[in-house]
Amino acid sequence: MTIFSTDHKVIGKQYIGLALFSVLLGIVLSLVMRFHLVHPDAKVKLFGALWPDGAPGGQMTPELYLSLMTIHGTIMVFFVLTTAPQSGFGNYFLPLQIGAHDMAFPVLNMLSFWTTALSLLTLLAAFFVEGGAPLSGWTAYPPLSGLGRITGPGQGLGQDLWILSIALFCVASLMAAINFIVTIIELRAPDMGYFDMPLTCWGWFVTALISLFAFAVLLAGGILLLLDRTAGTSFFVPGGLIVNDQIQTRSGGSPILFQHLFWFFGHPEVYIAILPGMGLISTILSTFSGKKVFGYKAMAIALLAIGGLGFVVWGHHMFISGMSPYSSIAFSVLTLAVGVPSAVKTFNWLATLWGGRLRFTAAMHFALGFVSIFITGGITGLILGQPGLDIYFHDTYFVVAHFHLIMGVAAIFAIFAGLHYWFPKMYGRFLHEGLGKLHFYMTFIGVYAVFVPLHFAGFVGNPRRYPDFKEYEFLKAVMPLHIGVTHAAYFLAAAQLIFLFNYFWSQRRGAAAPANPWGATTREWRDD
């Protein structure tokens, strides 16, 4: 295995390795944040050593908390949820499943991975520059993100590096999207029509189409934001701003314009994260039910419908931006319409299980867990899709709970399901089933223990992005809930150590697997 390999299997494993490193880092950052929320006055020597400016004497500043939140969100959204299900599994298995010898453009594929890796390094470099990492969240809203270091530590070079990192990621994703689409259109086996492809391929196909159109817009928005910061333009920075007693010499920019550009990418990004998982879960449920996927064509069309609708619902992230109520109604109706193809998929998954000879392997456990979490997270999406409710919930922990379930945890369950399912193909050995099931049950319980209570914190108006609740009288009542959530987060993180051990141990010591251990019908188990 060479580092700069153009082999799709090697690149697939490289993407999975990058995502694994990223998710561990993201988990550590989230644990540090949860610790700070319940011990805001704690002095931790390690924090002081890691971040001398952000945690003087070991006590975390609010700015450092926001930096950790920004990098946690960015890492998880871009380098885990976007990377592993699409670029990781897709690179490895797409050519195998459609009977191609490799991706259409192998060199472009290699460049895409290394651009992604460079993007991650650029992002992490933000921790080590003067002022540290940026504070403006993974959405990087201006004017906070558009004015430079005057708005706080991390808003200088750290924010510049963040934008550069995202721009590199956009370029890498565009290269990958072109590669995936051309591979599917041009390199399918001659006997394989579009509606003969496994649903995994449909998931990767629709995700690549979404990426092609969405990342181009984010790249444009990022360039304009970087120019606002470095070239004195006023695309997004409004006039008349006074920051830290200094008048800003800009005129007429619109922060809302950036929100439109960002969310035109940002909502499809949710589907970029989850559609590959939907395809994969369909395949796994079918395999371990001993039945064909119920309503195959409807499932493929539902993937296309979700992908298409994803481009016309971005306004529901901006209900509180002051948009016209007529626009809100239009975005709300379109948002609720996403529920139709989503329900088609959910009921077809259940119909696939119905009457089947179910085999409860670890992969099947995670697939069923995906369906459970997709429903739980999806239902709260219907609540947030209504402007009247969203205006109350928007800046609360209800939103945090919702998007972690639907976008984060559901996609990660699909990744675990995929690793258990395809591990024998990737390494010739099984992941340990007993450890896999233990990991599943601990993770499943831990996930619900963390995120269900956060909905209740949202009900009482607990604001998100606050580093310290003790100053607010009305939040004292929810502190026991946050303490419980933090302990559940520790439990959830500990469960992932079981997976880590299983993943690396099984590569060398796992039971040897036959060529088609699950009795699957897709082509990757037949061909090398």
Next chain:
Amino acid sequence: MTNTARAGQTLLIAASSMFFAAFTSAMVVRRGLSGDWIAPPLPAWIWATMLLGPLASWLVQRGQIKSAMAAGAMLVASQLALLSNLRMAVIGEAFCAVLIAAHAAHAAAGVAALGRFGARAGLFWHFVGALWIYVLFLFGVWA
């Protein structure tokens, strides 16, 4: 040209179109939102560069790749000359600079692709030529 190369270029064109559509929609919104819009001053000679893209396309079709690359390089040089006269603090000129710089990057990539792949990169070059006409009309007429 192989089907793979044609499909790859078509998708690249789709992504580039989205990229320019994002800038265009941002410009339309930004212009309509505030009273500080001043149309960017374009020198008369820039209209002559409108012909360089189609000229290069014609040369590609005739197999004269080096001549096409020279025409493309002239287009990039004229864009760089124009960029040096635009002020980023004036919003109309800033949008003009962004779109011209984005196009120059595409044109430079197109010239490099012609050098590397010859006429097989022709489809992308035709798009680059048409895109320049769009950018010129956007600022010369609409803005």
